[in-house]
Amino acid sequence: MNNIINKSKESTDQVIENLLSIHPLLTKNYTKAIRSKTNLTPGLLFVLGALHHHGKLSMSEIGCHLSVPKPHVTALVDKLIADNLVERLNDPSDRRIIYIQITEKGADDFIAIKKEISQELKMKLELLSKEQLEILSEASQQVKEILMLVLTDHGSTHCLSAEKIK
Amino acid sequence: MNNIINKSKESTDQVIENLLSIHPLLTKNYTKAIRSKTNLTPGLLFVLGALHHHGKLSMSEIGCHLSVPKPHVTALVDKLIADNLVERLNDPSDRRIIYIQITEKGADDFIAIKKEISQELKMKLELLSKEQLEILSEASQQVKEILMLVLTDHGSTHCLSAEKIK
């Protein structure tokens, strides 16, 4: 039996197993914090976060990056605009497209919110040993980087994700 | 300035930054897959997963582990019972407590569902290099282990989390 293939199959399965354990842990941690410490819903914060990262995204791209159906994107962005956290921008070269850009207030607020919702986690992390923290920092960085590589729709032709699959 | 403290502060902030990036990525990946490939909602699957991991939990513990309000736990468990995925067990030593235990069908189904909802991710992972996969496997394992340590209510006196904070 091919050892290399077998080994990499094991790795794949291990990754899947691990991510599936990590997901509910993060969900639990963050949704609770988001609801108790901010006025934004998780969905709104995700959109703001994506815009904070990318600076500017079209409506479709937002739905794409977060797997949110287009009509809901409209609603979410409307709320963010009402709070002056983002703004609409027209694309002169294609007047169908509307870019959403994070505002200065949006960026500032996002950073403040990040701090708020991470406070409790931060306290818990500070109970870890220096070594554990170092390991976690390194490991989470690697997970983040590779996941962003893997889970970001580049290959997926024109991001079908927002629409129904098939 | 104390170098050690400073270094560990940096690590903490880095971890927070990384986890906050990872969370929406996983959410996007999993909620889409769960909705399209299973009959269970994310909430139901989280409960089933917790029971698959722990084998047996009381109603309160379930709400605790997942930060789900008690009334909703009742509703979720009712549905899982209707599908024969879990069952109620009385605690003779304290007749207030009702333990929920995963059934054989529940365990089998959970494994099958895990495979289903991971299929797409698996395909994407297999595009990674052997080295990247190895790194991700190792790193995700470390993140999982330390996060379980950190985010599981042991210290939190009697798991206040299900109830409103304060």
Next chain:
DNA sequence: ATTAATAGTTATAAATTTGTAACCTTTTTA
């Protein structure tokens, strides 16, 4: 020049999750 496709919105319904309050039963405590 039509036709088809893309980007986004509006309108609406349904599913899911969250939040409260009141209630019952059982156990613990004073």
Next chain:
DNA sequence: TAAAAAGGTTACAAATTTATAACTATTAAT
């Protein structure tokens, strides 16, 4: 033993997210 506390349920209401369909405006394609 009476009162308080803990574990669960019931009954609602509200917030959030998901799903569809129809529609406008603009661009691309035949």
